[in-house]
Amino acid sequence: MNRHGTMIVVTEQPRTGRRPGRPDTRETILAVARAKFAAAGFDKTSVRAIATQAGVDSALVHHYFGTKRELFVAAIALPTDPSKVLDRVAAADLEELGATLLGAVLAVWDSENGESVIAAFRGMISGGDTTLISTFLMQIVLKDIADRVDEPQGSAPLRVNLVASQMAGLLVTRHILELEPLASMPTERIIASVAPTLQRYLTGDLD
């Protein structure tokens, strides 16, 4: 019985790769995680605090969702798993990082899931849940990259901020404002024009 006093039947899509667990526990953990990440950000939110508020043990949270980053990705319910894309980027040579990252992200936006990703971005921009999108950018998409480009030491946060700025702006102008010719341009031409920007932000001189 739900809180309206009606019997409901939950039919779930099969989830691959993890034991399903009781749906209500999973959903409770996700709802708590989403609220806590949005309120306090990624660093200040612990798996333990999420577990406590959800009334479960931390070990169960890890068992269901894996790492804190994986829990975050599950909580924001992206239609695509960023790790698939990002593992490929992480494998790129340092001097190819700009072009590889740009190619990977443009491919996601142009994919069948692209519309949902763009809608999620747009919703977060307008809605005020900016902590979630900042966390997604800095802790999920750009974290491993930041670890590789901290030269000189301490420069990595600015480097990945600048990369985020160009990527976000490309999404806004190509997919939301649909400025021409950018909106209709094949990805190879965009990569040719924009990858040098990202590469300079990642490994070039910034002053």
Next chain:
Amino acid sequence: MNRHGTMIVVTEQPRTGRRPGRPDTRETILAVARAKFAAAGFDKTSVRAIATQAGVDSALVHHYFGTKRELFVAAIALPTDPSKVLDRVAAADLEELGATLLGAVLAVWDSENGESVIAAFRGMISGGDTTLISTFLMQIVLKDIADRVDEPQGSAPLRVNLVASQMAGLLVTRHILELEPLASMPTERIIASVAPTLQRYLTGDLD
């Protein structure tokens, strides 16, 4: 008497440089202009069509508002007059254009009117009135610049699209997502990091 049957007294701020005209006619023209620019874009909207729908002569529209671009700026009711900023940018040497544009725009965002400008951008991103913001970017902010950077011929639209992408992304990451260190960084450091990007988009090799 207004349409609710109450007597109202309109006290207007003094408008410099133009005769005030009857407030209701002015407001009608602005409302029609806003709707038409949003629906059809800048190029496909004529002053004549706006005048006709507002029930006035084109000459009166020009008399009240000046050029079509000035009418557009009045219609979107920006808290700041872009021509003041843009005239300074237009006077810059070609090789200083990136830094000058960036400095001018960052100064607006950090000014007392900045919050309203950013709120307007955010509202347009979320609301779906993207034609208005695209028009503002391409026809108002970047039009005169485009005329100067069409080398090789035909490259100007892509060049200013790319400039728009980096500027929009900077606004999103610095002022909406407030990524650190970008959000707290003095403008001179941002100019040092980002102006070379804009300059390359404006006058550099894009392939």
